[in-house]
Amino acid sequence: MSTYARNRDYPEALIKILLTIIDMTTEGGATLEQLKDAYEDVRGNRPHKKTIDRAIKRLNVLFDPLAYDNEFSNTSQPIETERENGKLRYRFTRDLASRQVDPTAAFLMALSLYPQQRGMLGDQFEVVMKLVFEEIFSKLATYGNMHKDIEQYVYVTGAGPTEPQKSFHLIELILDGIRRQKRITFQYLRTYDGTLTNRQVEPYGLICRFNNWYLVGRCCDKNGRRIFLLSQIQNVRLVENSIYTIPADFSLHREYSACWGVWTSDKSPKPEKISLRVGKGLAEKFRTTCFHDSQQLTPLPDGDLEVTFRVTGAQEMLPWLLGWGNSIQLLEPAWLVEELKTQLQKTLALY
Incomplete structure (x- = not known):
């Protein structure tokens, strides 16, 4: 045998x-x-x-x-x-x-x-x-x-971190802090003025949006929930002599599933209706692509399409709306229409 x-x-x-x-x-x-x-x-x-x-x-x-x-x-x-x-x-x-x-x-x-x-x-x-x-x-x-x-x-490309391994290391360290209920300290690069700021944060979790990773947590310096782009974080370490507890009623999915981007607040606002009129040349793109879980489509008699979303943090939609040019008309809410007009006027002033 x-x-x-x-x-x-x-x-x-x-x-x-x-x-x-x-x-x-x-x-x-x-x-x-x-x-x-x-x-x-x-x-x-x-x-x-x-x-x-x-x-x-x-x-x-x-x-x-x-x-x-x-x-x-x-x-x-x-x-x-x-x-x-x-x-x-x-x-x-x-x-x-x-x-x-x-x-x-x-x-x-x-x-x-x-x-x-x-x-x-x-x-x-x-x-x-x-x-x-x-x-x-x-x-x-x-x-x-x-x-x-x-x-x-298959070839996949697009915007993303230039050093993905750095993000992986940070993710590992942050998850270790969450498991052990330890605060983390780091330096954060503010994008609007290039200044490095010192932060101490109680990490709640991680979000990946548009190929970028974000840390969600309570910022001890600001005494409130904040969100940090991982690629802007430097010199991270665990605070070993610390302890914290994630609020029992906190849920990443509940807080961020309605967000258009990563807009955050300690008090979750109610989603608001965003209404667009999409030209018939672009209508098929919206029929075959879901840009948000709340997306709803209504055909119009002339071949155009009415598209609605219910989102929080709608101001983050501005770059996306600007990217469609005159193929999309923003109908509501009125405050976002005014914001879009302001951005268009500032852009036009450059030329």
């Missing part, structure tokens, strides 16, 4: 090796060095070729119990090794994406989860585990193929 290849107890390394092979199969196969890199990423040390060979045998057993004694099998191994131009190439030969598990196999899988019942399965236990892994990796194969298609055929 076949015995498992020794791999010690490093399942994470096995998974990383397998995913590397699956990922590189469409490009001719993974090299030995790539598999060593995958192992080293998980374990932290460079493996010998024999370690990789044992891992491949172990993976082949998981997919096909007969594959370990390959001299007695008439089928190709799930992972095949070939030498090309002096380099070993490892390729995955199975079509995982098409794998389906029938109800009987699903029952056997469930039964196999109970150690006391495994004796009932006899030789089927290896087959059951094979089915389990094939079903799991079929999902990974589908994801891998989708990821490759996205990389090759």
Whole structure:
């Protein structure tokens, strides 16, 4: 009877090796060095070729119990090794994406989860585990193929942070502060005058709007809730000898779901109605694009479209409204119409 290849107890390394092979199969196969890199990423040390060979045998057993004694099998191994131009190439030969598990196999899988019942399965236990892994990796194969298609055929661009890693570090630190109920201190760059200000904040949460991350929290210096753009935050640290509690009635979703942007207030205002008249040339754009969860459309007899929103912080709509030029007419509220006129007059004065 076949015995498992020794791999010690490093399942994470096995998974990383397998995913590397699956990922590189469409490009001719993974090299030995790539598999060593995958192992080293998980374990932290460079493996010998024999370690990789044992891992491949172990993976082949998981997919096909007969594959370990390959001299007695008439089928190709799930992972095949070939030498090309002096380099070993490892390729995955199975079509995982098409794998389906029938109800009987699903029952056997469930039964196999109970150690006391495994004796009932006899030789089927290896087959059951094979089915389990094939079903799991079929999902990974589908994801891998989708990821490759996205990389090759989809290009996403637009405004966003120039240093996204900096935002990730800040997010990690802020979430740590929230979990531990610690205040944070930082310097904040005011955009209107370029001055660095010192802030101490009790963090409530994070918001991502229009590809930018924001911190929401109570500013101790201003004694009120404020919102801070992460890219303007510098020199952050936790205040270890502090403690605070997020108000029990505070909810990020409730406070900001109606916002057009990130306008904030300690007392949440009621959303107000914003009404636009969209020309028929642009009407289809609004039929196929939702600019806010509250968006409502009403066709007009001449082919134009009336679009309404119910939002808070409507002043933040001004740059968006200006960007449409004469294709959109703002109908209400009156105060926002006057604000828009003022902005247009200031812009015209520049020319």
